[in-house]
Amino acid sequence: MSKPRISVIVPIYQVQSFLRECLDSILEQSFRDIEVIAVNDRSPDRCGEIVDEYAKADERVRALHLPENVGLGRARNAGMEIARGDYLFFLDSDDTLTPGSLQLIADRLAQTSDPDVLIFDYARTFWWGAATRNSLASVFQTEGPEVFTAKQRPEFLNLLMVVWNKVYRRDFVEQRGFQFPPGYYEDTPWTFPVLMSADRIAALDHVVVHYRQRRQGNILRTVSRKHFDIFDQYERVFAFMDSDPSLAEWRARLFTKMIDHFIAILAKSNRVPNELRSEFFALAHRHYRRYLPADYVRPDGHTGLRHALIARGAYPVYQTLKVANQGRRKVRKTVRASRKKVAGKRLDRHYEAALKQPIDQNLAVYSAYWGRGYVCNPAALHAKAKEIAPHIKGVVVAKQDEVKKLPPGTDFVIPGTARYWEVMARAKYFFNNVNFEDRFVKRPGTIHVQTQHGTPLKRMGIHMLPYPVAAKGTNFRKLLQRSDRWDFCISSNRFSSEIWEQAFPCSFAPLESGYPRNDVFYNSTADDVRRLRDELGIPQGKIAVLYAPTHRDYTTGFVPQLDLARLTDALGDGFVVLMRGHHFYEQTPELQALQASTRVIDVTSHTSSEELQLAADVLLADYSSMMFDYANLDRPIVIYANDWDAYTVSRGVYFDLLEEPPGHVARTQDELHDIFVSDAWKDERSDALRGSFRRKFCEYDDGRASERVIRQILLGEPAEELPVVPLDERTPAPSPTAAQAESMKEPAVGQSRAA
Template sequence: MSKPRISVIVPIYQVQSFLPECLDSILEQSFGDIEVIAVNDCSPDRCGEIVDEYAKADERVRALHLPENVGLGRARNAGMEMARGDYLFFLDSDDTLTPGSLQLIADRLAQTSDPDVLIFDYARTFWWGGETRNSLASVFRTEGPEVFTAKQRPEFLTLLMVVWNKVYRRDFIEERGFEFPPGYYEDTPWTFPVLMSADRIAALDHVVVHYRQRRQGNILRTVSRKHFDIFDQYERVFAFIDSDPSLEEWRAQLFSKMIDHFIAILAKNNRVPDELRAEFFALAHRHYRRYLPAGYVRPEGHTGLRHALIGRGAYPVYQTLKVANKGRRKVRKTVRATRKKAAGKRMDRHYETALKQPVDENLAVYSSYWGRGYVCNPAALHAKAKEIAPHVKGVVVAKPGEVKKLPPGTDYVIPGTPRYLEVMARAKYFFNNVNFEDRFIKRPGTVHVQTQHGTPLKTMGIHLLPYPVAAKGTNFRKLLERSDRWDFCISSNRFSSEIWERAFPCSFAPLESGYPRNDVFYNSTADDVRRIREELGIPRGKTAVLYAPTHRDYTTSYVPQLDVARLADALGDGYVVLMRGHHFYEQTPELRALQDSARVIDVTSHTSSEELQLAADVLLADYSSIMFDYANLDRPIVIYANDWDAYKISRGVYFDLMEEPPGHIAHSQNELHDIFVSGAWRDERSDALRDTFRRKFCEYDDGRASERVIRQIMLGEPAEKLPVLPLDERTPAPSPAAAEAASPQSPAVEQSRAA
């Protein structure tokens, strides 16, 4: 195998949602003379599987799985040992390359006759979609030789101390014996020695790397004692200077950068724990005294004052300075709070009083769709908790109109009432398929589980930012503040897990349990199917088509996409259409009018979507997430996609449903009629499409999702205790035809529609 021009080394740890984008940005470059060394640093998520998939699909990818987690620096070292390229490029696994950038790097290396180091620029990309080029990009346009040393163009040492904005000639790195140390801030003792040692440096004035600014999850923004590693790293830098007298001239500049680095870490509230700040300051003072250059001149202004306080070891004064600045910020915050108070947005006093009481360790709250009662995943979890965790009292949030629909004996609270506020203040466990109101805070020790309410085809969370029609004025800051309360987020497949992590950049852990509401599809019997059909009034022997369209963001009111009465007439007497309108459109005249049709049953107000699915022989869907749930039943699905282009443009989608459908697709009503009348809706092609769809999207739904969640959250049992049953070993509830075949004729059912 020939030696590649560039070895791209990607250390990987807990980035399953970002890794494919990173690897794709490398492999899809126009310049292909590369190897990608993907170093799985014993990542606990699915990064190892992703790496293996890429290595299998592209021979340029070489997978390295470390037996234990060694940290970023040593993972890079492991990748270097495998590298065969002329140049080394260290790319972090949540960042990406801009299109065409590797070709520009290769061209610049050739133009400058293979320098030891090539420096290029980057841009910060933010979770809301913003992008900002490096604020010091002007250094690339300063005057100086094209190929230079750090002494000749020291301005390049003012750039961010990172390893990934450069490529390094491998022979140069090996000759000098450079390697990464363990610990945080490992780029520091690499960047400075490498640049000070290089005889030939070149620059490329181009944004090569998109440096992802993760809202949460950045390891350096984690409160930990690990930030003390910075002292060891600078000791390594100055030991390198001490090893070569010719480097002495760098001491003052690096000393100043070191103190600035200490100040930057102390300035952040999400770095050094409060109880360790005095100790950190003392070590900063020790390094100041130890490495202070002769004749050093401090910076001017506030920065110089902080330098002086560290030099004197005056931590109380340093803190006083910080508190004074914080005080000014607090005054501004108080003014804003006062305005909110005047506007009527003060937290309810009853809630504040309840917050003073201890958390009730055996109290759980279940809420669905802003208080729509006993439905979806929270309802399934409530039922399972009553069975296997009866010591935890469950309370369901229900609006007044939903109370009568609750199962007998269900404890409930009505939103906005005093008891509702008391329960929300004191409960230990919270389960919701949307979000609780802004007013509520997450108390220490409480557990919030976001259950979600479907597999996402359409864009969600911050991914709605480019789609203002669908976002409808969403305050994304508040949305993320609400989502910050989540401890866990339930998922039914890997596809969803990765989307939830990106769409809601918060610090929750994925709970890959399957959707609790779908348990019923594996636990229901033939008797259940017959009972539900009888209750709905479906005549025996009829084929029930469940039509469940989703909401259109590009319309302001209900606009029928399908003439349901015409469809029913086309299907004939052997069929009945169950019309399930989206809950946004309940009680519209168009839906009520359908009740006049003998072949259409309006089931919009039926509480349980799962029961409707059990009763249906076939699902007629558009872009609703119900298709992912219904696929568990392994019954035919037909997609009606008359406005797919308008839908995906106005809402945004995560994959092309036209390329990965669960069954046949109709783009017009006439095509839809043909699919049913010809019998294509249940042919071999339909079965094959559904099988592929099920394997991707029904990954964890095996009838035991509720139990997994309750055992893990309330009983503290490990997730591995109840492994997911392989799809081929699962047995869905019997189809209506199979259920009817297992039972004698029932005249009552046959006559139910006539009555």
């Protein structure tokens, strides 16, 4: 096996929603003379599976699974031990390479005759889509030799102290014995010794790495004592300089950078715990005294003042300076907030008083679609909690006109009322398939479960940013603030888990339980199917086609995509269409006009979409998430995608439905008619497509999702206590045809089966 030019070492830990993007950015480069060493640092999520998937698909990927979690630095060391490339490139697993960048690196290495180190640039990328090039990018335009030492061009030491904006000649690294230490800030004792030691350094004026600014999940933004590791790391840097007298001239520069680094950590509220800040300051003072060089010149301005306070160990004065600056900012913020209060609403006094009361440890709130009553995942969870966790009192949020639809005996609150705010203030558990209003306060100790309301085909959360038609003025900052309340987020498959983490970059944990609302598809009987068809008025023997079009962001009202009169004429008397319009369009004149047809049953106002699906023989869908739910029933699905191009442009999608459909696809109404008239809707091809679709998207839906969630959240039981039933071992509710056939076998009332 030939030696690759570049070994890209990717240490991996809890990045399942970013890892594919990272690996794709490497493997899709035009320059292919590489190996990718994917080091799974005992990641508790599905990173290991993803790594194996890529290693199986591309021989350039080498999967290395560590037996225990060792941290970023030592994971890089493990990758180095098996690297074979001429050059080492350490890329963090949530970052990406820009297109064509590896070819530019290879070209520059050749132009500069294989330097020890090649430095290149990066840009910060943000969750809202913006990208900002390194603020010190001008260093690449400074004058100096093309190939240089750090002494010749010391300005390069002002760049961010990271390992991933460089490639390193492997022979040079091995000869000098460079290794990454354990702990936080492990790049510091690597970067400085490497640059000070290199005899030949070159630069590439190009953005190679997109450095992802994670809104949540960045380990250095985690409040903990681990930030004290910075002191050990600088001790390593100074020990390295002390080992070589020729490096003494670097001492003043490195000392200044060290103190600046300490100040930067202290300045962040999300680093050192408040109760440990004085101890951190004392250690900074100790390092100041221990490593102070004779030729040190204190910086000017506020930075110099902070240096002086650390030199004196004057923590109280340092804090006073910080508080004074915060005070000035707080005054400005208070003025702005006061102006907003004039125009906005305030929490009422009743709610404020209730927030001061103890949390009721046995109170849970269930809400769906901003109070639309007893529907979706929250309703299924409420019902299961009554069964297996009766000590938890459940309260359903329901608007006034939805109260009459609640199951008898259901406790409820009407949004905006005094009792509503009292319950919201004191409940321990919250289940919602959307978000609670902005004024709602999440109290410490409460648990919020985002149940979601479907598997995402269309773009969600911050992924809507590039689609202004769909976003329609959405305040994404507030959206994420609301989503920050989530402790758990339910998903029905691995595909969704990764999407939720990307679309809502918050700190929730995935709850891969399956969708509670889909339990009914496995727990219903033939009697249930027959009863529902009778209640809906479906004539016996007719094939019921459930048509459930989704909302179009590019229209301002209900615009029929399908001529139902033509469809029913084509289908003939053997069919009936159950028309369920999106709840945005309930009671529109267009839907009311359809009720005049005897072949169309308007079920738009029917509370339970799950009951409609149980009653249907076939689903006629477009882009609604109902297709993912209905697939659990293993009944035929037909996709009508007449405006697919317009929909994808206006809303954006996560995968090409036309390439991965759950059944036959029609792009025109004539094609749709042909699918039904020819009986293709229920042929072997339809079954095969649906089978593939179910394997991917019905992964966790096995009829026990509600129980999994309630046992884990309300009863505190481990998730593995109720494993998911394999897809091939599940038995969905019988189809209407099977249910009818079963009824024909049953004896009439008063007649024995033996007769």
